[in-house]
Amino acid sequence: MTVTLSTTADLAIDETAADLLFRAARTTNQWTDAPVTDDELAAAWDLAKFGPTAMNSLPLRFAVVRTPEAKARLVELMPDGNKAKVEDAPATLVLAYDHNFHEHMDTLFPHAPGVGESFAPMDEMRHGMGSMNAHLQTGYLIMGLRAAGLAAGPMHAADYDGVNEAFFAGTGNKAFLVVNVGHAEGEGTVYPRLPRFDLDEVSSTH
């Protein structure tokens, strides 16, 4: 297993974009002093929001954590190894899926009127559909953040119940991931790139 950078087919995006979004982008924990502005987050979201989800369910929600008070609340709920990472980042996103995503489906998916209501009693199904599709959207969001010139550092909290209480009280949002965001200092990390699978190691042809 090696890290293959070159490919034989031409890309439809330029090398700068391919490097920035995929090849040179790293999980970041070293940041410049530049803040993360609302405009930058809007630019990232206004790309990421277009990624497809099942029945256009769009269950991803997030809290943007920037003030020292809110940072301190979040740090308490992180594992020891991730506390300093949250403290150091210009902004930290707490990602959640909305367990009540079905309430918006008459608007989001007008082809199937009433489908949201039919999901209301299906608690376990909404957990699965919400969680899976929010993870899909997280892939789009990380790409959207990079496209907006930001770097991302995804990691896990230690206490997601506590996170829900601190940032999503009174909502159906269930936190599942924490993502530091900012402008990368240099490569954004001192860790060397870990191995990746090549195509023939993950796929079969039929």
Added chain:
Amino acid sequence: MTVTLSTTADLAIDETAADLLFRAARTTNQWTDAPVTDDELAAAWDLAKFGPTAMNSLPLRFAVVRTPEAKARLVELMPDGNKAKVEDAPATLVLAYDHNFHEHMDTLFPHAPGVGESFAPMDEMRHGMGSMNAHLQTGYLIMGLRAAGLAAGPMHAADYDGVNEAFFAGTGNKAFLVVNVGHAEGEGTVYPRLPRFDLDEVSSTH
């Protein structure tokens, strides 16, 4: 809720890439006759593989379905509304997560020797971690396919147990999504774009 295209912050990628990856890309079901080559899939994978996963676990696997015989097997396992979509697409990817992803972790995540072995008895945890991280990777893969000039049409099968038997027998791979792939004819669909949430509808500031 409207579809906001413009944003106030400058992007770090050019408008062509932003349109191709996000803003103009659609879930596709109308294709040109051009085949999907192994080189194109390698180009897409050699971008998508770099997206971050928890502990570099990289659980996404897939079957590339192109022959009439394999297409017919897959069509049998799709819901009626998706059968013609599989038949019409130049290639169809069957996405799965590897429930035995932990067996590769000594290589993929050498910082924590033995961690893969410690996951071996944790069946339910591996299901969750494998599934969540494979969905994350699916977000990267859809972006990678678009970056390689391909269009994607994700949808669900009707019978995932049957899909596992047909395409992943003898492995720990568990199918969770089917994605048509090819070159879009025009916009790739006749359906108008469905609504999207704006940033202030999905986020809170702290």
